Each structure stands twice: as C-alpha cells, then as structure tokens.
Amino acid sequence: MPQMNGGADGDDLGANDELIAFKDEGEQEEKRNVSSERDLDDVKSSLVNESETNSSSDSEQADRRPKSSQDLESRARQSRLFQEALRRQDGSLFQPSPYAGYPFFMIPDLGNLCSPYGALTPSARPYLPFQWPLLDVPGRATIRDSATPSHLSNNMPVVQHPHMPHLHPLLSYSPEAFSPQRASPGFSPDAGLSRAACYPVSPGGMAQIPHSFGWLPGQPMYPLGAGSFSPAALAMNASMSGLVSGSFSPRLVPTTQSSIPHPAIVPTVKQEPGICSHPGKSAIETQPEREDEKKPHIKKPLNAFMLYMRDERPKVVAQCQVKESATINQILGQRWHSLSKEEQSKYYEMARKERLIHSKLYPGWSARDNYGKRKKRKRAKSETQYEVAGSAEDFSLQPKRPCGPSDSEETLSPMAQPHQPPSHTHSRTHPHSISHLTHTHLSQASPASSLDSPATPTTALASPAAPASTHTEHVHSYSPYGASPYAEQLQPLSLTTKPPRPLSSTRPSTSGTPGPSTPSSSSDPSLSPFQVPSPPHRANSRSTTPTLLSQPFLIPPKSALTQTQPLSLRRANPL
DNA sequence: CTTCCTTTGAAGCGC
DNA sequence: GCGCTTCAAAGGAAG
Numbered sequence: 001m002p003q004m005n006g007g008a009d010g011d012d013l014g015a016n017d018e019l020i021a022f023k024d025e026g027e028q029e030e031k032r033n034v035s036s037e038r039d040l041d042d043v044k045s046s047l048v049n050e051s052e053t054n055s056s057s058d059s060e061q062a063d064r065r066p067k068s069s070q071d072l073e074s075r076a077r078q079s080r081l082f083q084e085a086l087r088r089q090d091g092s093l094f095q096p097s098p099y100a101g102y103p104f105f106m107i108p109d110l111g112n113l114c115s116p117y118g119a120l121t122p123s124a125r126p127y128l129p130f131q132w133p134l135l136d137v138p139g140r141a142t143i144r145d146s147a148t149p150s151h152l153s154n155n156m157p158v159v160q161h162p163h164m165p166h167l168h169p170l171l172s173y174s175p176e177a178f179s180p181q182r183a184s185p186g187f188s189p190d191a192g193l194s195r196a197a198c199y200p201v202s203p204g205g206m207a208q209i210p211h212s213f214g215w216l217p218g219q220p221m222y223p224l225g226a227g228s229f230s231p232a233a234l235a236m237n238a239s240m241s242g243l244v245s246g247s248f249s250p251r252l253v254p255t256t257q258s259s260i261p262h263p264a265i266v267p268t269v270k271q272e273p274g275i276c277s278h279p280g281k282s283a284i285e286t287q288p289e290r291e292d293e294k295k296p297h298i299k300k301p302l303n304a305f306m307l308y309m310r311d312e313r314p315k316v317v318a319q320c321q322v323k324e325s326a327t328i329n330q331i332l333g334q335r336w337h338s339l340s341k342e343e344q345s346k347y348y349e350m351a352r353k354e355r356l357i358h359s360k361l362y363p364g365w366s367a368r369d370n371y372g373k374r375k376k377r378k379r380a381k382s383e384t385q386y387e388v389a390g391s392a393e394d395f396s397l398q399p400k401r402p403c404g405p406s407d408s409e410e411t412l413s414p415m416a417q418p419h420q421p422p423s424h425t426h427s428r429t430h431p432h433s434i435s436h437l438t439h440t441h442l443s444q445a446s447p448a449s450s451l452d453s454p455a456t457p458t459t460a461l462a463s464p465a466a467p468a469s470t471h472t473e474h475v476h477s478y479s480p481y482g483a484s485p486y487a488e489q490l491q492p493l494s495l496t497t498k499p500p501r502p503l504s505s506t507r508p509s510t511s512g513t514p515g516p517s518t519p520s521s522s523s524d525p526s527l528s529p530f531q532v533p534s535p536p537h538r539a540n541s542r543s544t545t546p547t548l549l550s551q552p553f554l555i556p557p558k559s560a561l562t563q564t565q566p567l568s569l570r571r572a573n574p575l
Numbered sequence: 576c577t578t579c580c581t582t583t584g585a586a587g588c589g590c
Numbered sequence: 591g592c593g594c595t596t597c598a599a600a601g602g603a604a605g
Contacts, residue, residue, distance in 0.1 A: 300598045305583035309599065325600035329582040336583070351584075367586045370597060 297373060298365050301358040304347035308336055 302310070309332050316328050316335075336344070358365070 300585075300596095302598060303584035306598055309582075313600070322602095323600090324580080324602050326579085326581040326602080328600075329580085331582090333582040348584090355585080367597070368588085371587070371595090373597085 298362050298369065300367055300370060301354040302351060304344065304351040305333075305336055307350050307354070308332065308339075308344075308347045 309329065312332055312335065313328055316331050317323060320328070320331060322328055322331075
C-alpha cells in the first residue's frame with residue numbers, strides 16, 4: 001500500500017523506518033532517496049545529494065557560502081533534469097484542488113522535489129500549497145505603508161499573507177497568491193511552476209519570485225532592510241539553496257544581495273520601528289549598540305498541530321462562520337484528535353521536516369532564544385487552577401458546546417452522520433462520547449478505559465475537513481501501522497479529558513494551568529507520535545472538548561465556549 | 576494598544 | 591527523568 005510511504009517508491013517520507021528515525025533523519029532520509037529508480041528520482045537524487053552536501057560535513061560553511069561554481073553547475077544540471085521531468089508530467093499541474101477555497105497546486109510527484117515533506121499525501125500526488133515566506137513583523141504597520149510591489153524586486157520582499165503569516169520554510173502556502181489565474185505570464189508550468197513553489201531561499205531569488213507570482217495589491221509586503229540580514233538568514237539562504245535550489249531555474253538564481261528572511265525570522269520591529277522604515281539601512285548600522293535587540297526573531301518551527309491548524313483553519317472558518325481563533329482552535333483541536341493516524345502522521349512528518357529545515361537554517365537557534373520575548377503571561381493562577389482541578393470533581397460538567405447546541409450524541413448534527421466512518425478496526429474513540437459525562441464519570445473512566453481503550457466508535461468525529469471517504473479509505477485500505485498497536489493506541493488522544501473550567505473563572509491563565517505538554521511517553525522527541533513505542537497520548541494530557549468536533553457547522557454561543565468550556569486544566573487526571 | 580483566549584506539540588528549564 | 595513553562599498561529603474579545 002502506497003500512501004504514507006510516499007507511493008510506489010517506498011523511499012519517501014512516510015516510510016516507517018524513516019518515521020522511526022527522526023533524529024538525524026535528514027541525512028539518512030536523503031541517502032535513502034538517492035536510491036531512486038524513476039526519472040524523477042534522478043532529480044530527486046540530485047537534490048538530495050546537493051542538500052546532503054550542504055548539510056553534511058561542511059554544512060555550516062556551505063550554509064554560509066552563497067554558492068559555489070559547483071553549486072551552480074549542479075543546479076544547472078538539476079534544472080535540466082527538472083525541466084525534463086516537468087515535461088513528462090503532462091498538463092496536470094493545474095488540476096483543481098479538491099480543497100475548495102484553499103487552492104493548492106497539484107503537482108504530480110514534484111512534491112518530492114520541492115517539498116520538504118516529500119510525498120506525504122496518500123494520493124502520491126502531493127499538493128503544493130503555496131504560501132510565501134512571511135515575516136511576522138510585529139510592527140507590521142510601520143512597514144505596511146511601504147509595501148508596494150515595487151519593493152519586491154529591489155528590496156527584500158517579505159510578504160505576510162493576511163491570513164497565513166507563517167510560511168513554510170520550503171513551501172509557500174498562499175491560498176490567494178496562487179492560482180492558475182493569478183499566475184503571471186512568467187509563471188507557468190513550463191516556466192517552472194513547481195520551482196517557484198519551492199521556498200525561495202536564495203537572495204534575490206525570492207525577489208524575483210514574487211513578481212512571477214503576481215503579488216496581490218492588497219497583500220502586505222514587508223521589504224526587509226539589510227538590518228534583517230543575519231547570520232541566520234545567511235545560513236538559511238545558503239542551506240535552503242542547498243535544499244531546493246537545485247530545482248530552481250537559473251533565472252531564479254539570486255541576483256541581488258538581499259537577504260531572504262526565513263518565515264520564521266521576525267525582525268524585532270517593535271523594538272526597532274525604524275528598521276523597516278528604511279529598508280536600505282541596516283538596523284545594525286543605525287544602532288549597532290543594540291545589535292542584540294535587533295536580532296531577527298526566529299520563530300519556532302510549527303508543530304504538527306500548528307501546521308494542521310494552518311491548513312484547516314480556513315475551512316473551519318468557512319464552515320462555522322466563526323472568526324474567533326479561540327473557538328476555531330477548539331474545533332481544530334477536536335478535529336485533530338479525530339484525524340486518523342495517517343492523517344496526523346502526515347502533519348507530524350511535516351512538522352518534523354520543518355524542524356529539520358529550521359535546524360539547518362538556523363543551526364545555532366534554540367527555542368530558548370525566544371524565551372521571554374513575549375510578554376509574560378499572567379501566572380498567579382496556578383493556585384486557583386489546582387483548586388479548580390480539585391473542585392472540578394463534583395461540579396456537573398459543563399460540556400463544551402462550541403459548535404453545537406448540545407453535549408450528547410443525540411444532538412449530533414445529522415450533517416456529521418454521513419461522515420461517520422464505519423466502525424473501523426482502528427476505531428478511534430469518540431470524544432463525543434464523553435462529552436456528556438460528568439467529571440465523576442471521567443474519573444471513573446480509569447486511564448485504562450479512557451486512555452487505553454477506544455471505547456466508542458468515533459462516529460461523529462469525522463469532520464468535513466477530514467472527509468470520511470478518505471479517512472475510511474486509509475483505515476481500510478491502507479494501514480502503514482496496520483497491525484501496529486498504535487492503531488488503537490492513538491485513541492487515547494481522543495479520550496483525554498479536561499476538567500471543566502469553573503464557570504466563574506475569569507480568564508484562566510494558560511501558563512497558570514500548564515500541562516505537561518511534553519509527551520513523556522515518547523522517549524525520543526524526534527519520533528513521531530505514531531512511532532513511539534508507547535501510546536501517543538500523554539498521561540495527563542490536555543483534554544479535548546468532545547462536542548466541538550461533532551458539529552462543526554454550528555456555532556456555539558460564545559458564552560458556551562468561553563465560560564462553560566472546561567478549562568484547559570493541564571493537570572487533569574493527576575493520577 | 577496590549578493581553579487573553581484556545582488548541583497541540585516541541586523544547587527549555589528547574590528540580 | 592519528570593513536571594512545568596513558554597512559544598508557535600490566529601483574530602476577536604476584553605481590559
């Protein structure tokens with residue numbers, strides 16, 4: 001069976017062995033790819049080799065070396081291969097995406113070339129969502145004024161999509177920016193569409209790409225001044241070139257010295273409002289004494305759920321007509337749990353790739369760098385939260401009803417029914433089934449029952465976002481984890497419980513009710529949750545709010561969401 | 576204008 | 591090693 005294993009090749013990202021080997025998977029994975037057989041595999045191999053070269057022994061030097069003659073030569077060769085491969089792909093590049101309202105480019109097999117995630121989609125025809133590298137500029141307003149198309153070519157074109165400010169390191173997910181109609185004349189399948197889809201990493205390359213992509217006038221663009229130029233950016237540029245530049249045509253080869261900020265790079269505009277006001281002037285030049293403060297803020301790579309959210313949020317917004325992110329996130333959280341492991345693994349894989357790329361782009365970066373960057377959240381709640389956790393035992397659970405009027409199965413939206421996956425072998429637990437339980441019930445539902453055993457069929461879980469057809473197909477026709485215990489071990493995710501939030505609670509502090517977000521069950525953090533020997537659930541994982549998912553089309557009253565909703569007690573089930 | 580909300584996952588930190 | 595904390599995205603709500 002193909003799917004997660006990246007299709008017939010079986011050498012792609014979904015391979016079990018690869019999933020297991022998360023650490024250092026970069027090299028290993030790339031090495032595995034070298035053993036390709038098909039035409040495209042030549043290209044793949046070239047890309048892989050080049051990437052490997054950059055990431056191996058002299059990776060750091062290579063990362064900081066814009067390019068060498070060897071690189072150019074290799075790139076030219078790969079470009080030829082790529083073009084050839086493109087020609088063989090007949091005209092399916094612009095097939096309409098099944099994701100209505102969320103245009104992707106459907107590029108057969110090219111995902112393996114450009115996508116850091118490889119062929120993750122079961123269809124073996126990966127979607128390449130286009131989104132541009134975005135800099136999350138805190139003080140975006142300051143630079144927004146200067147965001148004109150003219151900046152694109154001469155300055156660092158930094159684009160922040162209004163809805164998707166985050167950008168994949170390699171893939172640009174820009175629902176709006178990319179549609180066949182919008183593609184500029186220079187942006188055609190023949191002209192290397194897929195190349196453009198690759199994350200523009202080389203200085204100047206990005207500057208050109210935006211043009212070809214036909215930036216929307218309304219889209220904010222954030223030209224970055226030289227001030228944003230950082231070693232990290234340099235490393236990113238070079239290493240990303242190593243990762244993907246092989247698929248770029250020569251005309252996309254950098255022509256300027258502009259630094260291309262990774263989407264994760266966020267200039268600390270708040271601290272330096274003028275940084276973008278003078279694109280040509282380096283903040284470091286301007287105020288060298290505060291060099292540290294001007295360090296671009298390199299964001300954390302998105303985790304699997306964040307990636308999922310990014311993809312699914314628009315759908316939820318469209319379906320539920322909700323704009324409040326808190327509500328949407330609740331829905332997404334439930335949908336996330338309702339996803340099949342295959343679907344989730346896709347995002348885990350994407351996240352893993354992001355982390356990998358991120359680590360390559362910013363070798364010295366650490367999440368610690370971002371610690372304290374945000375304003376401190378309220379903390380004084382921990383005591384209250386513990387009290388809440390204790391008292392939650394006996395107050396009748398106020399079920400979350402974000403999208404639905406009720407909290408029990410009988411109120412299940414008929415719309416959800418059609419999506420009910422047939423009771424599959426890997427029956428996911430129906431989070432909804434616990435929605436009406438009191439906390440006492442939940443407590444009685446011992447970890448064994450609530451966490452280890454998929455109790456009820458996950459009937460209403462299927463969400464429009466996760467079409468039942470696809471889901472069931474995965475479940476029945478493909479099971480990369482087939483006999484794996486994870487088939488059932490995944491269930492606990494859906495059954496994690498969350499003590500209800502006190503009705504009178506003010507804004508609960510998330511930091512005050514922190515949960516062990518660290519999956520202690522996973523000995524190797526790099527392992528996919530589906531690969532770890534132990535169940536992916538967390539002993540005291542944050543709970544889910546079961547009712548949300550079942551009725552994605554119904555918008556819960558805000559009060560129901562924000563007040564009756566159980567607090568994310570991360571100390572839930574303290575065992 | 577800033578912070579919170581809300582979700583999950585990754586990672587850092589302290590013990 | 592475990593538990594807690596912070597951050598990643600998002601945009602409306604609230605202070």
